[in-house]
Amino acid sequence: xxxxxxxxxxxxxxxxxxxxxxxxxxxxxxxxxxxxxxxxxxxxxxxxxxxxxxxxxxxxxxxxxxxxxxxxxxxxxxxxxxxxxxxxxxxxxxxxxxxxxxxxxxxxxxxxxxxxxxxxxxxxxxxxxxxxxxxxxxxxxxxxxxxxxxxxxxxxxxxxxxxxxxxxxxxxxxxxxxxxxxxxxxxxxxxxxxxxxxxxxxxxxxxxxxxxxxxxxxxxxxxxxxxxxxxxxxxxxxxxxxxxxxxxxxxxxxxxxxxxxxxxxxxxxxxxxxxxxxxxxxxxxxxxxxxxxxxxxxxxxxxxxxxxxxxxxxxxxxxxxxxxxxxxxxxxxxxxxxx
Numbered sequence: 001x002x003x004x005x006x007x008x009x010x011x012x013x014x015x016x017x018x019x020x021x022x023x024x025x026x027x028x029x030x031x032x033x034x035x036x037x038x039x040x041x042x043x044x045x046x047x048x049x050x051x052x053x054x055x056x057x058x059x060x061x062x063x064x065x066x067x068x069x070x071x072x073x074x075x076x077x078x079x080x081x082x083x084x085x086x087x088x089x090x091x092x093x094x095x096x097x098x099x100x101x102x103x104x105x106x107x108x109x110x111x112x113x114x115x116x117x118x119x120x121x122x123x124x125x126x127x128x129x130x131x132x133x134x135x136x137x138x139x140x141x142x143x144x145x146x147x148x149x150x151x152x153x154x155x156x157x158x159x160x161x162x163x164x165x166x167x168x169x170x171x172x173x174x175x176x177x178x179x180x181x182x183x184x185x186x187x188x189x190x191x192x193x194x195x196x197x198x199x200x201x202x203x204x205x206x207x208x209x210x211x212x213x214x215x216x217x218x219x220x221x222x223x224x225x226x227x228x229x230x231x232x233x234x235x236x237x238x239x240x241x242x243x244x245x246x247x248x249x250x251x252x253x254x255x256x257x258x259x260x261x262x263x264x265x266x267x268x269x270x271x272x273x274x275x276x277x278x279x280x281x282x283x284x285x286x287x288x289x290x291x292x293x294x295x296x297x298x299x300x301x302x303x304x305x306x307x308x309x310x311x312x313x314x315x316x317x318x319x320x321x322x323x324x325x326x327x328x329x330x331x332x333x334x335x336x337x338x339x
Contacts, residue, residue, distance in 0.1 A: 001066040007036045010214040012072025015099040018147045026331040041214035065091035066339040073107045075181040081115045093337045095119045102285040103127040105134040124320045145326030169249030170210045171257045186276040207231040256281040
């Protein structure tokens, strides 16, 4: 039997590679195959060519009875649905690593019908609840934890908190594209958020540095942002690691990026800014972790002006399953699927 990983996306891809390394370490006898569609914005072309096999997934994988195939779940989901069907027809097992915190369960819905793998591994209790609320059977959901966050913080020493904020870091998210995929318009776009932040940076006399989302790597949509009074630097995910970027900032702002959770765990002041009349995305998880969610420029200004951070810290284990132990959970779960 073989274990196939279909690697695509950014956070999903990094998580899948961590999972593959874990299986190789625990079960060196396993025949593990890494396939990709080549859409890997956070990975270098050298790494892709040396470690992964580009594959046209529309032609199928070639699964056989007893095989295991592990994927993420990306919009619009057509490639993943094809993998689920092939696995079912071949007598193989299909597994999705749904690693977004407070992940969107609607990714499994297409034309009003649920299209499901054999198992869905989730990182946190909110994603678990989202799946149940959509009607996904409890028997299909595995309380895994976050392989990505556990790996990121494995050897990390928390940085000292800064009392006097001098630099705002804006972690962008391609909101407009997300809203199109979700079929819901929250009433704002990422460039407007950046413009608001720059105006507030000027008011507060704080420099601003923008880290573009990997999907925006070649985009020039933020290039018009300039200021006569403060610095506004536009960077890419290739310029520094996420840890190094966050470390260089005093305050970290995003709409609903998972990296807000990383920044909070690092001891940085973090703020979600979602200028919407709708319920902000990921509101519940940010509330539980002590990350303020602001819905207007005035609210954001007041929050940035306040140099205090939430004294509760970032209790990840109150939301995330098996915190610091997800790798062991994953390898033992996959072991139960082996024929």
